Amino acid sequence: MHRVKVRVVEDALDANNTIARANRDDFERHGVTVLNVMSAPGAGKTTLLEAVLREGVGDLRVGVLEGDVQGSLDADRLAHLHIPVTQLNTGNGFGGECHLDANMVRSALPALPLDEIDLLIVENVGNLVCPAEFAIGEDARIMVASVAEGDDKPGKYPLMFRTCELVVVNKIDLLAHTDFSMERFDYYLDAVHPGVERMQVSARTGEGVEDVRAWLARLPDRAEAPA
Amino acid sequence: MHEFSIASAVVDTAVKHAAGRPVAVVSVRCGRLRQVVPDSLTFAFGLLSRETVCDGARLEIEDVPARLRCDGCAAEWEIELPAFRCPACARTDVTVLSGEELEVESIEVSEQAEEATCIG
Numbered sequence: 001m002h003r004v005k006v007r008v009v010e011d012a013l014d015a016n017n018t019i020a021r022a023n024r025d026d027f028e029r030h031g032v033t034v035l036n037v038m039s040a041p042g043a044g045k046t047t048l049l050e051a052v053l054r055e056g057v058g059d060l061r062v063g064v065l066e067g068d069v070q071g072s073l074d075a076d077r078l079a080h081l082h083i084p085v086t087q088l089n090t091g092n093g094f095g096g097e098c099h100l101d102a103n104m105v106r107s108a109l110p111a112l113p114l115d116e117i118d119l120l121i122v123e124n125v126g127n128l129v130c131p132a133e134f135a136i137g138e139d140a141r142i143m144v145a146s147v148a149e150g151d152d153k154p155g156k157y158p159l160m161f162r163t164c165e166l167v168v169v170n171k172i173d174l175l176a177h178t179d180f181s182m183e184r185f186d187y188y189l190d191a192v193h194p195g196v197e198r199m200q201v202s203a204r205t206g207e208g209v210e211d212v213r214a215w216l217a218r219l220p221d222r223a224e225a226p227a
Numbered sequence: 228m229h230e231f232s233i234a235s236a237v238v239d240t241a242v243k244h245a246a247g248r249p250v251a252v253v254s255v256r257c258g259r260l261r262q263v264v265p266d267s268l269t270f271a272f273g274l275l276s277r278e279t280v281c282d283g284a285r286l287e288i289e290d291v292p293a294r295l296r297c298d299g300c301a302a303e304w305e306i307e308l309p310a311f312r313c314p315a316c317a318r319t320d321v322t323v324l325s326g327e328e329l330e331v332e333s334i335e336v337s338e339q340a341e342e343a344t345c346i347g
Contacts, residue, residue: 001337003251008244008331012236012255015243099232130229133261158309159262191310194319 016134019102023109023137030114033220034122036136038160039144040153041126044170046074048144048203048212049121053081058217063117065108067125069096074123084113090125099130102137118220128157139223140165147171147178151185158192166197168212173202230264233329234271240331241281250284252335258328259293260309284334293326 011017027034039045053062063084066075075087088108090097097104100122112120122138124131143164145153148171154161161167167189169182182200189196199215201208241253253272257263265288272286296303297313298320304313311321 001339003335004338006244006334006336008240008333010240010244011330012233012240013329015239016236097232101232129262130232133229133232155309159260190319191312194311194321 013133013135016102019106020135020137023102023106024139026109027114027120027137027139032114032117032120033140033223034120034136034138035216035219036122036124036131036138036141037144038124038128038131038141038164039126039146040128040149043126043144043146043149044203045123045126045144046077048168048170048201048209049123050077050081051203051206051209052213052216053078053083055213057119057213060118060217060220061116062119062121063113065105065112065120065122067100067104067123069098069125084117086111098125098127099134100124100136101134105136119216121216128153128160132157132160132163140219142166142168144168144170145185147174147180151180151182152188154185154188154192161189161196162193164193164196166199166215167193169198169200170203172200172207173205229262230267231271231275233261233263234268234275237268237272237286237331238275238279238281241276241284241334242279244331244334245280245336248280248336248338250281250334250336252285252287253281254287254289254332254334256289256291256328256330256332258291258326259306260323260326261329263288263329265290280336289332291325291328294324295321296324297321 037045064078066085066087068074068089069091070089072087075085078085086108088104090104141164143160145167199208199211201212237255241250269286276282276284293306295306297316297318299318300316302313302315312319313321
């Protein structure tokens with residue numbers, strides 16, 4: 001036996017990225033634009049989706065893929081919207097992956113009505129770290145931050161805040177009750193992702209929700225435009 | 228906490244390139260902006276490589292500094308904290324020169340000596 005050094009020089013996430021590209025090709029073939037929605041647990045992703053989708057997104061036919069470690073609580077909450085909602089659990093029984101990866105989304109493709117939708121919104125597992133590392137074949141990423149989490153989070157989770165096209169600050173109805181400073185949040189956000197588009201909303205009161213809806217309605221055109 | 232996800236990807240990559248040969252060393256390059264904690268990655272690698280050809284392999288982690296260049300004044304600097312603002316002119320449109328790497332650089336595998344494969 002002797003030792004041999006093998007040069008590899010391969011991105012550790014190459015396998016995931018390859019599957020993500022395959023997903024992307026499949027989505028494109030069906031004319032579906034895909035949005036990856038990420039946030040910490042409890043930032044209000046599902047409530048925001050409920051608020052946005054209640055009145056529809058322009059004339060787009062929307063479908064939702066719900067990623068959760070376990071259960072279908074989120075999918076159940078969206079059931080009354082009468083749009084296709086597919087549940088994807090990352091674990092069986094106890095425990096499970098803390099993020100969606102390209103392969104998990106690939107496994108869900110047969111269950112998705114791709115011919116009946118124009119926009120697929122993927123609600124990732126609530127987590128500010130791992131989801132940022134794993135492309136799933138999306139055209140764009142939204143990051144939902146919330147007032148309750150504090151204004152310093154962009155500085156603490158830079159990768160997440162750097163890899164998204166839109167940052168939505170949710171729960172602004174709580175601003176009066178916390179020490180959250182929007183100015184400080186913007187300062188930290190600009191330090192890690194200068195000039196990224198941002199919106200302030202309250203999914204609970206409906207304030208600002210129209211801005212998010214309008215952004216989503218424009219997404220297919222933007223995704224089609226050459227980079 | 229993402230070290231487990233990353234270690235899993237590192238093991239998969241190494242196993243693929245090992246092509247069945249036992250692996251003694253896996254060398255990875257981790258950019259500072261990936262926020263990988265080396266001890267956690269090593270720990271996760273040790274667990275996840277069990278029952279693969281990487282079982283017992285040593286993980287070598289090269290820490291790649293995060294270097295930026297200002298698009299405005301062309302200043303170059305290294306950051307210790309995730310702040311993408313030029314220290315010279317305060318502009319925030321900057322280019323990341325290094326620090327986003329997350330790659331398996333090489334592996335060291337054990338091979339049977341030639342004569343051994345000629346038996347028969």
